[in-house]
Amino acid sequence: MKLEQIVHRMATDEGFASAVRKDLEGTLAREGIQLQPEVISALRSTLSGADEARDLLSLLDPTVWHSPQFDPQTS
């Protein structure tokens, strides 16, 4: 199963989403879902920090979006 299918299932199947949030790796193993370790790690990072305010889609609001602003300084 690909990441997009897993994420879509999380978005549309509350039971699955809840199980993933409680026990990510256990749920994936029970469902026979194999993901690369870096994808599992990214999923864990997302779940541990996800809330509405951090939803990337907030960037679709032009009042929120700004071009990348950073000013790396060699020092």
Add this chain to the structure above:
Amino acid sequence: MIHRPPETLEDRLFEQIEQAWEAAGAWPELVAAMRHSLLADPDSPPASGAPRPPWLRLPLLCCQAAGGDPGLAEPAAAAWVLLYAAAHLLDSTQDGDPPEAWWEPLGPGPASNVATGLIATSALLLGSVPRPVDHRLIQDFFQTVLRMSSAQHFDLTVRSPSLDDCWRMAEAKSGAFFGLACRAGARAAGIDEGLVSHYSSYGASLGLLLQIGDDLSDLAAVGVDAAGRPGHGRMTLPIAYFLSVAPADAVRELNSVRADQGSLLRPGRGVVEMLREFGTGLYLTVKVHELRQRGASALRRAAKPSPALEHLLEMLESIPPAV
């Protein structure tokens, strides 16, 4: 290892560019337009002191993180930023994006010609690199440009690219191009090619993060058409994800949304709500975390602790800005 203030390095880069234009006999009208294209805020006049593109420092920082004098990466940095401006300009004209203020009166034809001038200047500067490095550097630059052009051709001509296609195009365009910046900078430090490849991986991750931000920005700026694609017709990652997972009735509903700005942000079931409902934000956020981790891991394998390394890691965390 700092040998000169970075501002001095940047000034020297732009001096080299100006000298190349003068030596080639470029006409002042074209030179003025090319100057505009190199500003981070192209709507400001060049004499206003507007900031230069932040990406300019990427090859310099990578050279520095690799233990080299950033001055060694000057020609590569100048050549790369010229190509960056050219690619941005060509992408805008080919996509039919709203023009930036400086080239609006010119129109897309002359703007494309400005891009040609930038590409020629880039080649001139790469040709000024001392041998024996030059051959490999020039090959790398223009092989990358050819791969980017291939992906752009696919993007412009394939009507319904899949999500996998979109990632493949992003890797061949933004990923490859930012990988080149970092690879060229690190290579200038004279390190082993195995280590150079880690900088390349870091740059590729950075480029893909930028692509995610650009695709979201595109949707926000131009809205979507009746097929759910951005107004300029190019498929974006958020829509490609949606189309890859949504059932036919949801796709039909998205298609029924009127093509105007209000449809994107309208309360209730606008495009944003539909995208969110199917997990688009979550998917892209996972990808952002994956790319950040991949980029940081590659960089840490190659670079020793240093301020330059810290700045490069900060870049990963700052793009896109809201996650």
